[in-house]
Amino acid sequence: MINFSPEVLKKLEEKHQVSRKEVEECFANGEAIYFKDTSEDHATDPPTYWFMAPTNHKRILKICFVRYGEDVQIKTAFEPSNPKHLEVYRQLAELPPNWPEEE
Secondary structure (H helix, E strand, C coil): CCCCCCHHHHHHHHHHCHHHHHHHHHHHHCCCCCCCCCCHHCCCCCCCCEEEEEEECCCCCEEEEEECEEEEEEEEEEECCCHHHHHHHHHHHHCCCCCCCCC
C-alpha cells in the first residue's frame, strides 16, 4: 500500500504540483528499479529509496519513499529540475537511452 501523510500531500500539491494519483501512476508505470538514497541529508531508518517513472500523461517524476514491509510511505515526489537527472537514472537502472518513450 502507498501511504501519504497529510503534510506530504500538502507539500506535493503546493510546492511540486504533484497529485497523489500521479505518484500512484508512477509506481504502476515504473520499472520497479529502486535505489537507496545514500546522501547524509536524507538519511532515514529504515532507509529512503527513490526512482523515476512517467505518469499516465508522460510527466516524469522522481519519487522518494521509505519501505515498511510491503507498504511504502511517500516522502516526496517532483519533476527533476535538470534533464541530466533522468539520464543518471537511465544509466543506474540500465534502461535504454530513449526510456520511457519506448520500452
